[in-house]
Amino acid sequence: MAFVRSDLSRIGGSGNGGATWQYTTTEATSAVVADTNYFANAAAELSAGDILLVIGTTGSTPTGRISYVESNNGTTVVCAAGTVITA
Numbered sequence: 001m002a003f004v005r006s007d008l009s010r011i012g013g014s015g016n017g018g019a020t021w022q023y024t025t026t027e028a029t030s031a032v033v034a035d036t037n038y039f040a041n042a043a044a045e046l047s048a049g050d051i052l053l054v055i056g057t058t059g060s061t062p063t064g065r066i067s068y069v070e071s072n073n074g075t076t077v078v079c080a081a082g083t084v085i086t087a
Contacts, residue, residue: 001027003038010045011053018049029056029065029084039069039077048072052079 004025013019023039025032032038032054039046052067067082 003041008042020051022053024055027056028058029054029063033067033079033082036078037076043072043077046072
C-alpha cells in the first residue's frame, strides 16, 4: 500500500523538541518504517528527529511501533526501524 497523507496526524511537539506524529495504516508497521521513502509525500512537514507512532495491523491483530525520522533532505525521508510496542 502507499502512504495516505490523511492518516498522518501531528499530535504534539514544539520548541526545540521536534514534533510527534501518529500514522495509522492497515499495513504492518515494520513495512512502513523500513521503506526509505514511504513518507516522501510528507517531506515538507517531517523533520529529522521527529517521533513517529505507527499503528498498523498484521492480519487482524493491531500492532504498534515507535520510530523517528533519521533524515530528510526534502525529497527522501528515512526512518529508524523503531521498537515494537507490545501489551
